Amino acid sequence: MAAAQKLYPRGTVKRIVKAHSNRSVSKNADILIFLDYMLFMQELMREASIQSRKSGEKNISANTVRKVTEKTLRKFQG
Amino acid sequence: MSTSTPNARGRRSPFGTATPSGETTLTGLQRLPIHTRYPLTPSRLVTATTPGTQRSASRYTPRPRGVGAPATPHVIRARQQRAANTPGRDRRRSGRVQRETTFDILRNLGKALAPVSQPIRSSPQEKPEPIEEPIDEFEQLDNEPEIERPRLSLPIQESEEEGDEVSPEMNPPRMSLAFAEEDMDMTYRSVEYPRDASVRDRDRLSMMSRATGRISGDFDETRLESDDADETGIVGEDDEAEDTMMSGGDFDRGGETEDLGRFHFDLNFPSPAAAPLEYPADEDMNDMEGFELSTAEQPQAPSDDDDDDVGGDFGFGLEFPPAASPSESPGIVGGGLRDEAIPAQRKQKKISRHGIPVPNLPAGVVKKLATRFARSGAGSRAKINKATLAAIEQASSWYFEQASQDLAAYSKHAGRKTIDESDVTTLLRRQRHINKTTTVFSLAQKHLPKELQQDMRLSMPP
Numbered sequence: 001m002a003a004a005q006k007l008y009p010r011g012t013v014k015r016i017v018k019a020h021s022n023r024s025v026s027k028n029a030d031i032l033i034f035l036d037y038m039l040f041m042q043e044l045m046r047e048a049s050i051q052s053r054k055s056g057e058k059n060i061s062a063n064t065v066r067k068v069t070e071k072t073l074r075k076f077q078g
Numbered sequence: 079m080s081t082s083t084p085n086a087r088g089r090r091s092p093f094g095t096a097t098p099s100g101e102t103t104l105t106g107l108q109r110l111p112i113h114t115r116y117p118l119t120p121s122r123l124v125t126a127t128t129p130g131t132q133r134s135a136s137r138y139t140p141r142p143r144g145v146g147a148p149a150t151p152h153v154i155r156a157r158q159q160r161a162a163n164t165p166g167r168d169r170r171r172s173g174r175v176q177r178e179t180t181f182d183i184l185r186n187l188g189k190a191l192a193p194v195s196q197p198i199r200s201s202p203q204e205k206p207e208p209i210e211e212p213i214d215e216f217e218q219l220d221n222e223p224e225i226e227r228p229r230l231s232l233p234i235q236e237s238e239e240e241g242d243e244v245s246p247e248m249n250p251p252r253m254s255l256a257f258a259e260e261d262m263d264m265t266y267r268s269v270e271y272p273r274d275a276s277v278r279d280r281d282r283l284s285m286m287s288r289a290t291g292r293i294s295g296d297f298d299e300t301r302l303e304s305d306d307a308d309e310t311g312i313v314g315e316d317d318e319a320e321d322t323m324m325s326g327g328d329f330d331r332g333g334e335t336e337d338l339g340r341f342h343f344d345l346n347f348p349s350p351a352a353a354p355l356e357y358p359a360d361e362d363m364n365d366m367e368g369f370e371l372s373t374a375e376q377p378q379a380p381s382d383d384d385d386d387d388v389g390g391d392f393g394f395g396l397e398f399p400p401a402a403s404p405s406e407s408p409g410i411v412g413g414g415l416r417d418e419a420i421p422a423q424r425k426q427k428k429i430s431r432h433g434i435p436v437p438n439l440p441a442g443v444v445k446k447l448a449t450r451f452a453r454s455g456a457g458s459r460a461k462i463n464k465a466t467l468a469a470i471e472q473a474s475s476w477y478f479e480q481a482s483q484d485l486a487a488y489s490k491h492a493g494r495k496t497i498d499e500s501d502v503t504t505l506l507r508r509q510r511h512i513n514k515t516t517t518v519f520s521l522a523q524k525h526l527p528k529e530l531q532q533d534m535r536l537s538m539p540p
Contacts, residue, residue, distance in 0.1 A: 007527055008443050016478045017497065019434035021486030024496040028537035031530050032502035032518065033481065038447060038525050039511055040477050044470065045451035060452060062465035069473040076477060078484035078505040 008034055036076075044072045428475070439478075444471050481505065499538050 014030045025033075047068040048060045057064065428436045448462050448470050462470070488501040506512045511521060518538070522531045 007530065009440060012437050012439060013478075015437050016439065017482040017485065019430040019432065019436040020479050020482035021489075021497060022430075022432035022434065023486050023489055026496045026498050026537075028533050029497055029499045029502050031522075031526065031534045031537075032499055032506070033485070035518075035522055035525055036481060036502065036506055036509070036511070037474065037477060039509075039521070040481075041444075041447045041470075041474065042451045044473055045448055049452055059461045059463065060466055062463075062469040065466055065469035065473060069469070069476065073473070073476055073480060076509055077480060078488070078508045 010034075013037075040072065040076050043075060044068060047072055430479070436475075438471070439474060441467060441471060444474055484508075499534075503538075 010030050013034050014025045017025050017033055048065045051068050052060045052064045430436050445467055484505055485497045485501050488504050489497045503518055512518060522534055
């Protein structure tokens with residue numbers, strides 16, 4: 001897996017969420033948020049790869065990602 | 079068996095029949111007296127003699143023990159007690175015995191009813207004729223609903239559409255698409271769409287408007303798709319921020335509906351082919367239309383560029399203006415909304431709706447995740463170029479915006495000032511990532527490295 005020495009910058013994630021929500025984030029909640037983000041990325045890339053495969057592209061193109069983004073975001077609406 | 083029959087005929091017939099069974103004396107006690115004491119009758123004899131009734135080698139196996147036939151109930155009782163002392167054998171035997179008793183009883187019954195059973199056999203012989211007819215009817219019935227089913231539940235059509243991949247973005251198909259896919263989550267979610275549609279659309283609109291503000295740099299790529307040049311983007315960025323924003327918004331909206339545009343284009347492609355001679359005239363006409371439309375709505379530099387590009391390709395000349403005009407109106411609306419979000423337009427330092435600058439997730443992290451999941455999806459091809467990465471980053475920033483707004487709502491509802499672990503758990507649950515079978519911890523175990531898992535566990539009550 002991606003068990004590099006650092007998976008993600010915790011401070012940054014915290015700041016992002018804090019900025020968007022105007023609320024402070026408790027000490028370890030950012031881990032879960034990032035977990036959710038990983039799930040989102042997984043879903044996004046899955047959808048994108050499916051989409052690109054359907055359209056016969058070899059690589060995932062930016063347009064494919066853009067097409068799939070809204071669908072995936074809607075799936076991740078709480 | 080032959081030995082048993084004379085016994086059965088004799089006075090002590092019950093025990094006599096029981097004797098060959100040896101250890102099955104228990105059954106003999108339980109069953110045989112009832113059966114046999116009445117029937118010293120020929121029917122009983124028949125049952126006794128027939129090998130089927132006394133089926134089971136078990137009756138023979140105990141022979142060595144049962145050689146001395148237990149003549150009296152006392153002896154039988156003693157045998158039972160002894161058997162009880164050796165539970166293993168008893169268990170084994172009792173199991174067999176019980177099985178056999180039921181079988182035997184049924185079998186005896188069957189034998190007793192044997193004469194009656196013959197007419198029963200004959201009845202099925204009569205039946206086959208009627209059976210054949212029902213079979214045909216059933217087949218017909220089966221055929222009919224099977225034909226109708228696909229019509230009722232759209233998934234098959236949907237799958238066809240997937241195969242065609244013509245209009246992937248239409249909303250109603252998405253529901254059935256979710257059904258077509260295996261995930262239950264998706265179906266639930268998609269079923270729930272209509273309920274929140276109004277609220278969500280509102281949110282989405284605002285998000286899109288802000289988002290378009292943010293993408294403004296990205297629309298170059300969108301336009302590349304439609305053979306439009308990058309000039310607009312460059313010009314816009316260089317000239318005036320406001321106008322660029324407008325045009326950017328327009329093209330992003332166009333990017334949303336771009337597929338529709340292409341769709342039309344594909345459909346109407348035959349039409350220019352049908353009239354190839356008039357083709358130049360058509361082109362001019364279309365150019366003129368394009369000019370009229372766009373100039374009417376937007377007498378600005380970017381629109382001119384647009385028309386030039388349109389003129390270059392007659393296919394788009396045919397279909398692009400109608401596709402673009404509806405997309406322009408929301409663009410203008412977005413422009414109206416964008417006045418609020420204007421501070422958010424700078425690319426490096428985005429500012430949230432609360433006026434707090436939002437940092438970007440480092441591109442390296444995003445790319446790492448993207449490659450990882452792309453690879454897991456599809457073999458070795460894990461190339462992600464710059465444009466794709468930009469799109470993914472955009473998506474993830476939207477995601478964070480959406481997620482943190484949800485989280486804020488949850489924590490506010492709980493009367494807290496901080497976003498707690500429980501809020502995120504709620505979010506995960508509402509996203510159907512957590513359910514009866516999956517817990518946060520199992521998810522974390524799947525995706526997170528150990529240190530983070532540890533931190534998470536520490537902070538969360540089990």
